[in-house]
Amino acid sequence: MSPKIEKDSLSGQETTGHEWDGIKELNTPLPKWWLYTFYATILFAIVYCVAYPAFPLPWGGHTMGLLDTSNRKAVDADIRSSAVSNRPQYQQLASTDLDAIDQDPALRSFAVAGGRSAFAQNCAPCHGSGGQGSKGYPNLLDDVWLWGGTLPQIYQTVQFGVRNGNAETHQGVVMPAWGETAKSPPQVLNAAQIDALADYLLSLNHQPAAPDAVTRGAALFAENCVTCHGDHAEGNIEMGAPPLAAGVWLYGGDKSTLVESITHGRGGQMPAWSERLDGATVKMLAFYVHQMGGGK
Amino acid sequence: MTRVTPSAPENETASLYEAHRKVYPRAVYGRFRRLKWVVMAVCLTFFYLAPLLRWSRGPDAPGQAILIDLAGRRVYLFGLEFWPQEIYFVTGIMVLAMLLLFLATALFGRVWCGYACPQTVWTDLFVMVERWVEGDRMQRIRLDRAPWTLQKLGKKLVKHGIWLVIAAGSGCAFVGWYVDAPSLTWKLLHFEAPLTDLGFIALLTTTTYLLGGIAREQVCIYMCPWPRIQSALLDEQSRVVSYQAWRGEPRGKLADPASGDCIDCLACVQVCPTGIDIRDGHQLACIDCSLCVDACDAMMHKVGFAPGLIRWESFTGQTQRAAGLPAEWRPVRPRTVLYALVIVAVAGVMLSAMVMRQPLKATVQHDRIPLYVPISGDRLKNGYVLKLSNLTRRPQQVMVHADTPLDIALAVAGDQERPSGNHLVLTAEPDGQTTYHVMAILPKDALSAASTPLTLVLSTAAIPEIRITDHFFAPEPH
Numbered sequence: 023m024s025p026k027i028e029k030d031s032l033s034g035q036e037t038t039g040h041e042w043d044g045i046k047e048l049n050t051p052l053p054k055w056w057l058y059t060f061y062a063t064i065l066f067a068i069v070y071c072v073a074y075p076a077f078p079l080p081w082g083g084h085t086m087g088l089l090d091t092s093n094r095k096a097v098d099a100d101i102r103s104s105a106v107s108n109r110p111q112y113q114q115l116a117s118t119d120l121d122a123i124d125q126d127p128a129l130r131s132f133a134v135a136g137g138r139s140a141f142a143q144n145c146a147p148c149h150g151s152g153g154q155g156s157k158g159y160p161n162l163l164d165d166v167w168l169w170g171g172t173l174p175q176i177y178q179t180v181q182f183g184v185r186n187g188n189a190e191t192h193q194g195v196v197m198p199a200w201g202e203t204a205k206s207p208p209q210v211l212n213a214a215q216i217d218a219l220a221d222y223l224l225s226l227n228h229q230p231a232a233p234d235a236v237t238r239g240a241a242l243f244a245e246n247c248v249t250c251h252g253d254h255a256e257g258n259i260e261m262g263a264p265p266l267a268a269g270v271w272l273y274g275g276d277k278s279t280l281v282e283s284i285t286h287g288r289g290g291q292m293p294a295w296s297e298r299l300d301g302a303t304v305k306m307l308a309f310y311v312h313q314m315g316g317g318k
Numbered sequence: 319m320t321r322v323t324p325s326a327p328e329n330e331t332a333s334l335y336e337a338h339r340k341v342y343p344r345a346v347y348g349r350f351r352r353l354k355w356v357v358m359a360v361c362l363t364f365f366y367l368a369p370l371l372r373w374s375r376g377p378d379a380p381g382q383a384i385l386i387d388l389a390g391r392r393v394y395l396f397g398l399e400f401w402p403q404e405i406y407f408v409t410g411i412m413v414l415a416m417l418l419l420f421l422a423t424a425l426f427g428r429v430w431c432g433y434a435c436p437q438t439v440w441t442d443l444f445v446m447v448e449r450w451v452e453g454d455r456m457q458r459i460r461l462d463r464a465p466w467t468l469q470k471l472g473k474k475l476v477k478h479g480i481w482l483v484i485a486a487g488s489g490c491a492f493v494g495w496y497v498d499a500p501s502l503t504w505k506l507l508h509f510e511a512p513l514t515d516l517g518f519i520a521l522l523t524t525t526t527y528l529l530g531g532i533a534r535e536q537v538c539i540y541m542c543p544w545p546r547i548q549s550a551l552l553d554e555q556s557r558v559v560s561y562q563a564w565r566g567e568p569r570g571k572l573a574d575p576a577s578g579d580c581i582d583c584l585a586c587v588q589v590c591p592t593g594i595d596i597r598d599g600h601q602l603a604c605i606d607c608s609l610c611v612d613a614c615d616a617m618m619h620k621v622g623f624a625p626g627l628i629r630w631e632s633f634t635g636q637t638q639r640a641a642g643l644p645a646e647w648r649p650v651r652p653r654t655v656l657y658a659l660v661i662v663a664v665a666g667v668m669l670s671a672m673v674m675r676q677p678l679k680a681t682v683q684h685d686r687i688p689l690y691v692p693i694s695g696d697r698l699k700n701g702y703v704l705k706l707s708n709l710t711r712r713p714q715q716v717m718v719h720a721d722t723p724l725d726i727a728l729a730v731a732g733d734q735e736r737p738s739g740n741h742l743v744l745t746a747e748p749d750g751q752t753t754y755h756v757m758a759i760l761p762k763d764a765l766s767a768a769s770t771p772l773t774l775v776l777s778t779a780a781i782p783e784i785r786i787t788d789h790f791f792a793p794e795p796h
Binding site for chain 2: 150151152154161163164165166227228265268269270313314315316317
């Protein structure tokens with residue numbers, strides 16, 4: 023059936039020639055500008071698909087496009103260019119001593135900002151994203167520092183770490199195993215003595231403890247522990263010995279954990295970050311950690 | 319645009335897509351035309367010259383009275399200075415503008431469209447130039463029909479040249495609202511203007527030229543959403559430009575005794591900037607500019623009839639006139655009263671917010687990780703990020719204390735070796751935001767719940783206290 027195109031008398035427009043039950047359809051073509059815009063978008067799509075990555079391939083990957091663009095590369099380029107633009111500050115940080123940086127608000131805030139991202143990348147796995155620490159990994163926000171909480175002390179610790187074989191690392195004293203273990207056959211303290219020591223530590227921290235055990239524990243503490251932890255259990259940052267009367271515990275302050283710590287000993291480690299990061303980044307970390315809330 | 323005629327003759331064609339008909343508005347003289355010139359002059363003067371107004375704010379701040387400083391993230395309005403945080407003032411101004419538009423429309427129809435809309439103002443200006451270069455309606459029609467000659471080319475070039483100059487001037491003035499206008503002028507004259515400014519000048523030049531010179535009434539009829547909702551805002555009491563059909567019909571020759579007052583001279587159609595026939599009734603394309611009123615009144619005067627065959631009249635008024643009654647108009651009616659009340663309410667809220675506006679703003683955000691830190695001496699520490707926004711250009715000393723009976727100590731991070739008790743003095747740096755990491759320290763046994771409300775009170779010499787309530791978190795009590 024050949025379409026019968028006729029002119030509609032009412033509107034003066036042509037019909038499409040289609041007819042259903044006497045109803046005819048007016049031929050109302052799309053406006054030219056619309057049509058050309060539509061063609062332009064098709065053309066754009068073709069050019070785009072040729073120029074940019076567009077189609078996944080059945081054997082994996084995708085078409086790469088002639089312009090060889092990739093978001094990954096763009097990010098890499100951004101990182102490289104910001105590294106270039108930050109280079110003066112990095113060089114300045116590396117060559118300036120801590121006090122001078124602390125006195126220069128612009129440089130200091132650059133250090134803190136850079137330290138924040140370096141912390142998230144390097145330190146957060148152990149110390150927590152907020153520096154809150156976890157069992158065995160010190161909380162950096164409290165006021166108890168194993169190796170000191172001033173800016174130079176923090177810088178020292180970040181640079182050389184703890185008990186890691188670096189020549190300048192904090193060696194301190196490893197807390198020995200006081201109880202009988204497979205590793206330390208010559209038993210120093212028996213289970214009852216360790217129990218009394220734990221009771222004594224509880225009493226130092228205002229926790230309920232058996233009074234006679236506390237008396238025995240105090241004598242044992244004076245005999246064995248004061249060398250490192252101090253006469254009043256105030257700790258010693260030269261040895262990395264924590265205060266034991268502060269109510270802040272690295273491994274836990276309940277009785278069973280205290281017994282475990284005394285029996286088996288403790289001795290945490292931390293990498294020397296100067297071996298892994300550049301000097302400016304290590305300084306930035308020190309500034310960031312110092313201002314997190316615990317710095318002295 | 320589809321024209322709705324009550325009784326369409328058999329042979330009239332109804333088009334679904336109307337081909338573009340160029341409109342050649344004829345010159346017209348009269349009181350509404352004069353009013354339109356005045357409004358146009360005021361609007362354009364304000365637009366072009368407002369950026370040149372100066373306002374002294376001291377050495378560190380821009381000296382432009384009205385400046386939308388996008389790069390500096392400030393809006394300056396004479397003595398007022400708005401920060402991005404106060405964007406709600408812009409929302410308020412927009413809501414207010416919308417309500418004013420509603421009220422004006424309910425009372426007088428589309429006066430905004432006819433007189434003050436930038437589209438109308440620039441179109442009017444461009445048509446004025448066109449008339450000045452090419453002559454009035456008939457000369458322009460003849461010129462467009464005539465074959466291309468050097469003279470025609472010359473006229474067209476002059477017209478488009480002047481249009482482009484006006485458009486470029488508008489582009490520069492527009493950018494002058496966003497950057498310092500005098501230095502922009504200086505830079506433009508020395509070919510030193512930054513690329514961003516030039517880009518926006520080019521953009522605004524193009525849009526002004528296209529919308530004001532080429533598209534004109536098409537913008538009002540096809541692009542603008544306002545005509546689509548006007549019928550929701552008009553009622554039978556709104557005064558709109560209307561043809562008094564009861565008096566004019568049947569239209570016919572002046573000599574014909576059987577015909578009405580309309581002598582079918584088409585003056586109203588020829589002066590119309592959107593090219594419509596107002597005698598078809600109120601319609602979507604009518605912008606209520608009332609140039610047809612001027613044209614018709616002049617003609618009525620010439621033939622000795624009473625003026626007002628086309629006039630500002632409500633539908634009710636027209637019906638009353640048709641029935642021989644005096645036309646009455648009720649501007650006070652529930653719709654307009656409601657609009658006015660809402661306008662007063664919104665303006666009141668904005669004004670009071672403006673008056674109560676303090677030169678110091680503060681926010682407190684509790685540290686998220688961790689919520690609390692146990693520290694030596696059986697105490698707990700909570701950290702808060704305190705941000706002080708100093709809206710003035712001199713430093714402010716802010717005293718912070720916690721409104722609590724507990725034995726609390728406040729300190730700034732890094733300083734807690736020297737806890738200051740329940741008292742901190744912080745400096746809010748001028749014209750900016752200063753961030754402090756504030757620590758609050760409480761004895762463990764002072765807390766009975768995992769979360770205790772804690773109110774920080776900030777005060778300076780200049781402002782009333784700012785009270786911000788947050789929480790002090792502690793381990794779940796056993």
